[in-house]
Amino acid sequence: MTRRHTNTVIGATHSVRSKDGTTISYLSMGGGPSVLVIPGILSMAADYAAFSRALAKHFTVHTIERRGRGESGPQGDDYSIVKECEDVLALRAETGASLLVGHSYGGLVALEVARNNTAFTKIAVYEPGVSIDGSMPRDWMPGYEKKLAENKHLDALVEFTLVDAPPPLSKTPPWLMKLGWRLLFIRFPQSRQMLSLLQENLREWREIARLDSSYENYREIAAGVLLMYGGKSDSTAVTLAMERLAAILPHSETKEFPKLDHFGIERTAPREVAREVSDYFSEGVAMQTCSGTLCAAGLVRDLGRNRKISTQKASIVTDIVAKYITAVGMFGKGTGWGIPPALPTLMITLGGIGEKPGVVDGHIAIREYLILTISFDHEIIDGTPAARFTERLKELAESGYGLFDSRIESEQAITPETSRKS
Numbered sequence: 001m002t003r004r005h006t007n008t009v010i011g012a013t014h015s016v017r018s019k020d021g022t023t024i025s026y027l028s029m030g031g032g033p034s035v036l037v038i039p040g041i042l043s044m045a046a047d048y049a050a051f052s053r054a055l056a057k058h059f060t061v062h063t064i065e066r067r068g069r070g071e072s073g074p075q076g077d078d079y080s081i082v083k084e085c086e087d088v089l090a091l092r093a094e095t096g097a098s099l100l101v102g103h104s105y106g107g108l109v110a111l112e113v114a115r116n117n118t119a120f121t122k123i124a125v126y127e128p129g130v131s132i133d134g135s136m137p138r139d140w141m142p143g144y145e146k147k148l149a150e151n152k153h154l155d156a157l158v159e160f161t162l163v164d165a166p167p168p169l170s171k172t173p174p175w176l177m178k179l180g181w182r183l184l185f186i187r188f189p190q191s192r193q194m195l196s197l198l199q200e201n202l203r204e205w206r207e208i209a210r211l212d213s214s215y216e217n218y219r220e221i222a223a224g225v226l227l228m229y230g231g232k233s234d235s236t237a238v239t240l241a242m243e244r245l246a247a248i249l250p251h252s253e254t255k256e257f258p259k260l261d262h263f264g265i266e267r268t269a270p271r272e273v274a275r276e277v278s279d280y281f282s283e284g285v286a287m288q289t290c291s292g293t294l295c296a297a298g299l300v301r302d303l304g305r306n307r308k309i310s311t312q313k314a315s316i317v318t319d320i321v322a323k324y325i326t327a328v329g330m331f332g333k334g335t336g337w338g339i340p341p342a343l344p345t346l347m348i349t350l351g352g353i354g355e356k357p358g359v360v361d362g363h364i365a366i367r368e369y370l371i372l373t374i375s376f377d378h379e380i381i382d383g384t385p386a387a388r389f390t391e392r393l394k395e396l397a398e399s400g401y402g403l404f405d406s407r408i409e410s411e412q413a414i415t416p417e418t419s420r421k422s
Contacts, residue, residue, distance in 0.1 A: 014062075015071065016094045019086040022073035025065040026091055030056025034097035035281065036088060037063040040104025040266070041129070041201055042194045044069045047266055048103075054274035055101075058282065062095050064088065066106070068200035075200055081207045085113040092119060099281050100223075103265050105129040105204050108211070115220040124226040124277045126265040127238050130245065131212040135237035137163050138209045145202060153195045154178060160201065166234040166261075215244050224251040226280045228273065230260035238262070253280070275382060346381070348393075349373040370397070 015025045027045045029052055037048055037055075045063040052061040067083060068075040076083070088109065091097070100123045102110030107128025114120045129136065140163040147156035158177045162170055172180075185192050227245055229238050246254050255276055257264050265273040349372070356369050374393070376386045 013071070014094075016090045018073075018083070018090045020076075020083065022067065022076070022083075022087070023071070024067070024073070024087045024090060025071040027052070027063045027065070028060065028095075029053065030058075030060045032059045033099060033281070034095045035059045035061050035099040035101060036091055036095070036097045037061060038084075038088065038100070038102040038106030038109050039063065039066060040102075040106045041204055042197050043103075043266060044193060044197075046070075048270070051265055051270035051274050054271040055278055058278050059099070060095070062091060062097065064091055069197065075203055079203050081109060081112055081211070084109045088113045098122070100124070101277060102126070102128060104262070105208065108208065111218050111221065111225075112211075114223050114225075115217060118222055120223045122224050122226070122281050123221070124228065124280060126228040126273065127230065127233060127235075127262050128227075128241065128245075129208050130215050130241040131208050131237065132215060132240050132244055133213055135240050136205075136208055136212070138205065139163075141202065141205065141209075144198075148198055148202070153198055154181060156198055157181060157194060160198075215241070216248060218245065219248050219250065221249060222251075224253075224280075225249050226277065227252055227254045228265070228276070229254075229256055230262060230264045230268075231256050231258035232261045235262070275384070278382070279385065346377075347373075347375040349375070372397075 012028045013025060014028060015023050018024050025045075027049075035055060037045075037052060039045060039048055045065040048063050052063050055061050064087065065072040067073060067079070067087065088100075098119060098121045100110050100114065100120050102108070102123070103126045107125035108130060110123055110125055111128055111130070114123055140159055144156050144159050147153075147159060155174075155178070158174050158181065161177060161181075162172065162174065165172075225245070227242055227249075229242050242254060246252055257269070257272065257276075260268050260272070264270075350370070353368050353370050355366050357364050358367050358369070359365075360367060372393075374390055
């Protein structure tokens with residue numbers, strides 16, 4: 001396997017050789033556990049730069065340049081999704097990645113490569129190109145192919161767009177859609193790259209059609225799968241795919257982004273999607289190692305979201321307390337704030353307890369207050385889960401949770417419901 005390395009403004013460019021000898025280029029950035037990102041139809045690795053940069057805060061992100069694009073080799077006359085899977089496996093062998101992200105057709109590739117493959121432990125797919133009972137149309141292909149043969153690339157793009165677009169956009173007159181594309185190319189010149197990917201688009205859609213209604217095969221995926229979709233996609237195919245995949249995948253979660261469309265991960269809100277993927281992947285890593293930095297991050301996220309804390313995590317609570325909680329209140333009287341001298345991933349410093357006036361049931365009353373200083377490493381934990389964790393910890397402390405039962409039941413997970421009953 002040969003490698004080549006080049007630095008660019010959007011990351012370092014490397015390459016590997018796939019099983020059939022084809023050169024596959026990829027962009028890398030960040031640090032931490034390795035993640036592979038598989039772009040969708042009519043897209044290139046650079047189109048996912050914003051998503052990759054956001055995810056690269058906590059992971060080393062490798063975005064593959066799929067066949068027929070950029071510095072990667074051509075699809076070839078014997079192209080099939082099997083070739084795409086071989087490319088992903090070559091990159092996985094090079095990087096050691098066990099985490100996988102796929103969008104659209106890239107999501108379909110991710111699901112296919114994960115079948116009977118325990119090397120991948122967590123997968124996140126955004127509206128994967130899974131066709132069920134012909135839900136993804138194919139009757140446009142002959143006319144599209146004819147226009148490509150006549151070198152009418154823009155007309156072919158218009159024909160594809162009108163079939164693949166959600167209503168009411170799909171009812172746009174072809175001449176108006178063509179004008180719209182021309183204006184888009186003027187405003188965003190980089191969009192013209194799609195005209196060079198139209199032949200690749202046709203081959204990939206043929207694979208989607210070939211795999212129609214084969215979704216039952218994804219029972220063979222042992223990895224956890226995060227199914228993501230945009231609430232504004234307005235696609236029957238997406239809705240059907242989400243329902244069927246959630247029903248047959250052995251381990252899956254579903255996440256809707258109400259304000260996003262099909263391009264949420266790529267253009268509309270890549271950072272928002274990256275935060276969700278980062279949370280999901282961090283949870284997976286934390287559950288595997290459950291110690292130190294990542295376990296602390298996992299506990300922050302789970303408590304903040306009111307998720308159950310598993311017996312596995314409960315069994316190391318004592319170790320977490322010893323490492324990440326310190327008390328300075330015993331060294332003096334009064335309240336006061338404790339500032340830790342060093343900053344691990346999570347540090348809770350107990351200050352003093354003192355009497356202060358406060359509002360109790362609408363009246364001013366003197367009560368005892370405990371001062372807590374909660375510190376986070378922002379490189380590991382984002383602000384949103386940190387805020388949720390802080391609020392949840394405050395609720396548990398004020399309710400006196402755990403004061404009447406010092407034992408952690410080995411057969412019972414800690415849940416918000418049990419905390420309210422304590």
